[in-house]
Amino acid sequence: MVDNTEKKVYDENYWMTVLIYFASFLIGLGIVAEIAFNWELIPNSVKLGGALIAMMINAVALIWAMKTDKNVLKQVLACVYAFLIMGVIGLIGQIFQLKSDFARGCLTWSAVSWPLFLVAPRLLWLWLPVAFFGVDGWVWEARPLSAEVMHSFVSGSSADTSMLPRIVTVYCYLCLFGAYEIWVNFKKEPQDNITAKPLRFWSAMVMYGIYSQTVYSLKNIRIGELSAAHDMLLAFTWILPYLIFAGLVWTLNKHYKRVSFMPWFLCGLAAEFLVIFALNSMYFHNHYGLHVEAGIPVVFVTIMAVYSRYYKMSKLLRFCYLLLFIWFISVWEDNIFDVIPSLTGCGIWAYLAYRANSKRWFNMAVLAAVLRILGHYADVDNLQFFGIYLIGSGILLLLTLLLLKKYGKILWENRNEK
C-alpha cells in the first residue's frame, strides 16, 4: 500500500494503533448495545437530549485532542464518535418507531460521519463497508444484494444461482471501488487542500451508484431473453469491473513501486468470495460443513501472508497477521474446555516469543489471551449486559495496551541485561 500516512504514530506503532481502534470499536459497539436495550421508562425527550449532549461532548473532546496534538486519544474519540452516531441513529429509529431499514441507516450514517475520517484516516475501513451496504441497499431497494448473499451464506440456503455471475461481479466491483477509495484517500495531497478528499470520495460513490443502478435495471433479465443490445449491455456490466480492475493494477504498478499491496489483497478477497459462493452451493447439499467454512478463509489469508512475506510487503503481512489473529479468536468454541487449551497456547506462544526476543509476537500473545478471556464472557442474549461487557472489554483492552507499552520496556530491558 502507499507509504504516506500522515502521522508517525502509524509507522512507529502500527499494531498498537490497530488495537486501539479495536478497543474503541468495542466501546462504541457497547454504546450501541446500551442504546438498543430500549430504556422504556426514560422519557424520549431525555433520551434524545442526552444523545445529542453526548455527541457534542465527544465532538468538543475530539477538537481538544486535535488541538493539543494527542494522537492516540484522537483516534479513540473519533472511533467512539462514529459508533455513537450509529447508536443515535438506532435510538431515533427506536423512539420514532421507524422500520428497521438497515440500508437507510447505513446511508444516513455515512452521510453525516464522513468528516471523521478527515481526522482519523483509518476510520475509512469502517466507513467504506457501511457506505457500501447503504448504497447497495438503496439501489437494490430494501434488501441489499450483499445482505441477500450474506443471508444465504449464513443460513446455508442456496442463493439464486442464475444471479451468481452478477453477484460475483458486483462484489468484484465493490473491491475495486474500495481500492479506488483507499488509493485516493491515502495519496499525498497538498496540506491546504481540504476539499479534495471528500470530493474524490463522493465522486467515487456516485460512480458506484451509477454502476449499481445499471445492474439493478437489468436484474430480471437473462441472456437471450431480450434483444442483442440488452445482452451486450448485460455482458458489459459483467466485464466492466474486470477491465477497470486490470487498468487500475496496471496504472498503479506503473506509477508506484510499493503499491502491490492493493491488487494482491483484492485478488485474495475476490478469490475468497468466489470460493465462498462455490462453497455455498456445496454447503446447500451438505457435503462439507462449518469446518470447511472456517478453514477456507484461513487458507487464503495464509497464502496472502506467505506471498507478502516472500515479497517483503510489511503492511500486507501485518494485515494478514491481524486477519489470522481475528480468525483464531473467532473459531474457538465458547466453552471452558476450549478456554484452557487456547490460554495454554497463548502462554506457550508468549514464552517462545520472549525467548526469541520478538516483542511483537509477545505482545500479540498477551492480547490474544486477553481477547480469548473476553470472548468467553460474551453474552449476546442480554443487550444491557452485553453493552456493559463490550464497554468494559474496550477499556480493559486499552489498559492492557497502555500497560504493555509502559511496562513492556522494563521486561525487555531486563531480558537484554541478562
Place this chain on the structure above:
Amino acid sequence: MKNKILTALLFLPVLGMIFCMLWLKTMTNFSRVEIAVSGYDPRDFFSGNYMNLQLNWDGTDCSQFKDNKCPLKDFDRFYHFYIQQKNSNALTQKVNAGNVKLVFSYEHGYQPMIVDLLVDGKSYIEFVKKAAR
C-alpha cells in the same frame, strides 16, 4: 482556515441528527388513527427488540378515515414497535388476544408514523409501568 472548517465539520453529525429528529417530530403531528394488529417478536441489534406487527384491517374501525374507507395502500403490511425483551411475552399474549392497536399519525400522501401502541385501550408506557410494578 483548514482547522476551522474541520472543527465545523465535526459538528455535522450533531446537526444531521437534530435535522432528522425535527423532521420526524413534524411527521408525528398529523391526525391520529387506530389500527388493530397481530404480530410476533424478533430482534435487531442496532435498535433492540421489537414486535413485528401485521395490520389487521378486519378489526379496524374504518369510519376514522375519509369516506369511511380504510386506505390500505397508504400503509405497509408490517410495522415494528420497539419494546424491551422482558415485556415481549406479556405483550405477545395481548396481541394474540386481539387487545392491541397501533396509533398512527396519518395524513394522505405522507408516510404514516407510529405514535403509540394501545394495550387494552391504554398507552404502551402505562402497560410498561404496570408490568414494572
